Amino acid sequence: MRSWVRFAAGGLVVLLLAALAARWLANDYLFFAAFVVLQFVVLATAWNILGGYGGYVNFGTGAFVATGAYAAVALQKLADLPLPLLVLAGTAAGAVLGSALGLLTLRLRGIYFAIATLAITIILETVVLNWDYVGGARGITLDRPHEDPFFGTYNRMLVVLMAGMAVVAVGIARWVGVSAFGRALSAIRDSEDAAEACGVPTLRRKVQAATLSGAMMGAAGAPLPLYLSFVDHTAAFGLNYAVSAMAMPMIGGTGHWIGPVIGAVLLGTAQQAVTVTISSEVNVLITGLLLIGFVVAAPRGILGWLGR
Amino acid sequence: MTAVLEVTGVVKRFGGFTALSEVSISVGAGERLGIIGPNGSGKTTLMNVIAGRIRPDAGGVRFEGRDIGALPAWRRARIGIARSFQIPLPFGSMSVLDNLRVPLEQGGEADPPGRAAALLEDFGLFPRAAARAGDLSQVELRKLELARAVAGNPRLLISDEAMAGLSGSEIDEVLELLLRLNARGIAVVMIEHMMRAIMRFSGRVVCIEAGRIIAEGPPDAVVADPGVRRAYLGA
Ligand SMILES: Nc1ncnc2c1ncn2[C@@H]1O[C@H](COP(=O)(O)OP(=O)(O)O)[C@@H](O)[C@H]1O
Ligand SMILES: [Mg+2]
Numbered sequence: 297m298r299s300w301v302r303f304a305a306g307g308l309v310v311l312l313l314a315a316l317a318a319r320w321l322a323n324d325y326l327f328f329a330a331f332v333v334l335q336f337v338v339l340a341t342a343w344n345i346l347g348g349y350g351g352y353v354n355f356g357t358g359a360f361v362a363t364g365a366y367a368a369v370a371l372q373k374l375a376d377l378p379l380p381l382l383v384l385a386g387t388a389a390g391a392v393l394g395s396a397l398g399l400l401t402l403r404l405r406g407i408y409f410a411i412a413t414l415a416i417t418i419i420l421e422t423v424v425l426n427w428d429y430v431g432g433a434r435g436i437t438l439d440r441p442h443e444d445p446f447f448g449t450y451n452r453m454l455v456v457l458m459a460g461m462a463v464v465a466v467g468i469a470r471w472v473g474v475s476a477f478g479r480a481l482s483a484i485r486d487s488e489d490a491a492e493a494c495g496v497p498t499l500r501r502k503v504q505a506a507t508l509s510g511a512m513m514g515a516a517g518a519p520l521p522l523y524l525s526f527v528d529h530t531a532a533f534g535l536n537y538a539v540s541a542m543a544m545p546m547i548g549g550t551g552h553w554i555g556p557v558i559g560a561v562l563l564g565t566a567q568q569a570v571t572v573t574i575s576s577e578v579n580v581l582i583t584g585l586l587l588i589g590f591v592v593a594a595p596r597g598i599l600g601w602l603g604r
Numbered sequence: 605m606t607a608v609l610e611v612t613g614v615v616k617r618f619g620g621f622t623a624l625s626e627v628s629i630s631v632g633a634g635e636r637l638g639i640i641g642p643n644g645s646g647k648t649t650l651m652n653v654i655a656g657r658i659r660p661d662a663g664g665v666r667f668e669g670r671d672i673g674a675l676p677a678w679r680r681a682r683i684g685i686a687r688s689f690q691i692p693l694p695f696g697s698m699s700v701l702d703n704l705r706v707p708l709e710q711g712g713e714a715d716p717p718g719r720a721a722a723l724l725e726d727f728g729l730f731p732r733a734a735a736r737a738g739d740l741s742q743v744e745l746r747k748l749e750l751a752r753a754v755a756g757n758p759r760l761l762i763s764d765e766a767m768a769g770l771s772g773s774e775i776d777e778v779l780e781l782l783l784r785l786n787a788r789g790i791a792v793v794m795i796e797h798m799m800r801a802i803m804r805f806s807g808r809v810v811c812i813e814a815g816r817i818i819a820e821g822p823p824d825a826v827v828a829d830p831g832v833r834r835a836y837l838g839a
Contacts, residue, residue, distance in 0.1 A: 476709035476716075483695045483706045489657060490693035492677040493686070495710030495756060551697070 303470060307463035314459035318452040325572070327455050331523055333564035334458040335516050338465040339537065340544035340556035342512035345469060346505045347542065348550030349478055351485030352402070356413030357541035359420045360510050362532035363389045364517025369430050369527060372438060379457070383518045390514015391507050398506030402499060405488060421533045435528025438521055454523050458516075465512050469553040472508075481505055513541075536580050540567070543587040549599025558598055607666075608633045608760050608791045609685075614653055614663030616646075616815075623649045624660070624815045631760065631791050636783075638806030638823065639795045642836055646815040647795045648690055651762045655687045656680040668759065682711060686758035688749040690765045690795075696738030700729060703737050703748060707755040720755070727751040727781065743774040747781065754785055761785060762793045767801055775801060799827070811836060 314334075318327070339357055346352050364386030371377050371385050393416070401412040425433050444453040472478040480501045483491040491498050521527035540563065548559025563586065567579045594601050609631040616624040623646045631637050641647050652658040654665055656677035664673050672680055695703045704720035713719050724730040727747045732740065737748060746766045753761055763782060767775045779801050786792045796802050802809060802823065809826040811819040813835040819826045826832055 476705075479698070479702060479706055479709065482698055482702075486695040486697055487693040489677075490689065490695065490752075491706070492657070493655065493681050493689075494707035494752060495678050495681040496706065497676070497678045 303467065307467065310463055311456070311459055314456050315447070318447045318456050324449075324451075327452055328523075329565070329568040331451070331455045331458055332568060333561060334455065334462045335520070336540060336544060336560040336564040337462040337557055338458070338516040339513055339541040340548070340560040341462075341465045341469045341553070342509045342516070343541040344545040344550055344553075344556040345472055345481075345512075346502075346509040348545050348555070349472060349481040349485065350502060350505045351481075352502065352506070353410045353542065354413045354506075354509070355410055355538050355542070356397075356417045357513060358533040358535065358537040359413070359417040360390050360393060360513035361517035361520065361537050362420060362424065362529070363393050363510075364514030365520045365527055365532045366424060366430050367514065368518040369436060369438065369521050372440070372522075373429070373436075379519075379522070382522070383457075383461075383515055386518025387511045387515040390517065391511035393514070394510020395503055395507040397510070398503035402502040402506065417533060417538070421529050424529050424532070431528065433529065435526060435531075436521075437526045440522050440525055451523055454519050457519060461515055465516075466553060466557055468508070468512070469556070473553050477501065477504070536567075536583070539580055539583050539587070540564070543583050543590075545597070547586060547590050547597055549597030551596070552599055555597055555599050562598075606633050607631065608635075608668055609654065610664075610666040611650070611654060612664050612666075614650065614660045614665070616649055616653060616658065616660050622815055624653070627663070627812070627815070627817060629810060629817065631793060633759065633791055634786070634789050635791045636786050636805055636807045637791070637793045638802040638809040639793060639812065640797070640799075640802055640809060640826075640832075640836060641812035645812045647812055648764055649815075650812070651687060651764055651793070651795065654680075655685055655762065678710075681707070681756060681758075684757070684759040685762070686753035686756065686760065686790075687762040688746070688753050688764055688766055690768070692742075692745040692749050694737035694740065694745055694748055696736065698737055699733065700724065700735050700737050700740070700748060701733040703752055704755050707752055711756040713755075723751050723755055728777075743770055743777065746770065746774075746778055750778070750781055750785070754790065758790060760791045760793070762795075764795045765797065766794075767796055767798050779805060803827070 343354060343357060347354055367385045367389035368382040371382055397412060397416060401409045430436055441450045444450045447453040447456060480496045483496055484498050484501060488498055524531060544559030544563050545556040547563055549555030563583060570578050570582055590597060607630045611629045614624050614627045627650055639647055653660045656675055664671060667685060701720050704723050705716045708716035708719050724733050729744060729747055732744060740748060750766060767778050775798060782792055782794060794805055806823050809823045810817055811826055811832045818835060819829040819832045
């Protein structure tokens with residue numbers, strides 16, 4: 297309980313800093329970088345619930361981000377719903393995709409789920425390419441406010457929102473890590489047969505983990521089109537999401553909630569630096585190289601290195 | 605003696621190969637049943653059918669009078685069928701203590717960490733509570749498997765070659781554990797090659813060969829059976 301109080305206090309400090317920065321800092325590029333890094337904190341944390349705790353590798357983070365993003369786009373265009381409802385819609389859409397994918401494939405073990413997540417990315421991207429209402433291949437420009445009464449610009453408000461989502465996501469992962477649910481997932485990762493023999497309803501737990509993870513990814517996707525005020529399939533389905541959301545926990549360490557946070561902050565910041573100094577194309581390459589380096593040299597990530 | 609487990613006419617084929625043909629077996633409440641048979645004769649397959657890890661092609665399984673043929677493995681575990689695995693399957697990345705918390709939490713135990721610690725004490729594993737289960741020695745792994753299996757207070761425990769690969773004194777330790785668990789009222793099905801252990805442990809012995817039961821009865825009688833000697837003891 298005491299540690300939860302400390303965690304909540306830490307979360308509040310992060311939020312307060314984000315809010316203060318949003319009000320007083322001038323550099324807009326920094327905000328974009330912060331938005332991206334915070335989004336990665338949510339995505340890496342979400343990925344780790346199924347991939348790190350449960351041992352089921354998801355190559356489809358892009359599909360989940362896109363599902364959240366396009367759910368927001370469609371609803372914004374359809375009914376001009378307020379932001380919280382758009383985020384809620386993205387969350388729900390991600391959850392539905394996660395549970396559907398889970399129910400269809402998690403009966404099978406190991407690699408099938410990973411392949412299905414790749415396939416779903418391709419399928420959904422094709423759907424979006426042919427769905428004119430949300431812009432099809434051209435992409436779509438969103439009509440959204442540019443000012444915010446408190447933070448100055450709408451985008452700065454979105455950065456604070458993403459900071460809030462990051463705190464909530466990490467809190468969820470932290471809870472999973474110490475809960476019976478989390479231990480059941482770890483048991484599944486270590487031996488699915490032994491988990492069943494211990495009374496763990498493995499399929500149900502896996503689907504729940506996929507749903508939770510998908511919901512968090514969908515939530516993180518919803519503010520994306522609003523931030524960019526434009527979205528197309530390349531922005532949402534980008535390979536970078538899939539690779540980074542997997543690389544960040546593996547680099548930070550998958551066994552503990554702080555691992556994905558460390559990975560997301562380090563790698564996310566490095567990626568932003570590379571984007572400014574070299575080019576965004578180099579990002580995926582660098583991420584891939586780092587991932588290989590860690591898998592070979594420090595398979596338990598930075599946390600494993602530190603002896604955690 | 606009331607039967608805790610009744611298996612009737614179980615058939616299991618893997619492709620064209622029949623691993624079990626019409627096997628029927630029953631286990632009394634609190635009984636000590638030894639199962640012997642050559643490698644590949646279908647002992648583990650039969651236990652997998654009982655525990656729900658694999659589905660038979662024909663036949664039925666009743667536990668405490670109830671048809672459990674349709675229940676998944678995790679439900680059978682929760683209603684009182686426990687098993688250890690021939691090749692130990694620890695939750696290797698988790699601590700020894702957390703390995704026990706898993707079944708305790710699934711069973712709705714009020715104080716999983718406390719109960720887990722008590723179990724470890726009971727099984728002589730308490731000093732290893734914080735160790736990674738993947739780092740345990742062979743005999744510790746066997747004990748952990750048994751402790752984890754009985755954490756949920758089962759009425760039936762299936763021990764699948766828990767003594768394989770252990771030294772003489774370690775075999776005695778595991779045998780003592782199984783006897784103690786049985787003394788608490790748990791029916792124990794012990795699959796074992798170690799004849800000394802089988803003779804000491806079993807109230808009744810079943811011998812399986814090529815997917816069929818070829819002998820059944822008191823240990824002395826089964827071991828003396830000419831068919832058993834031919835099939836199994838190589839004499
Ligand atoms: N999943 C499986 N697929 C195909 N064949 C199997 C499978 N499981 C067991 N078998 C075969 O069934 C036979 C019985 O195996 P098993 O029950 O493990 O024997 P035992 O435990 O008595 O040594 C063996 O010939 C084995 O190769
Ligand atoms: Mg066997």
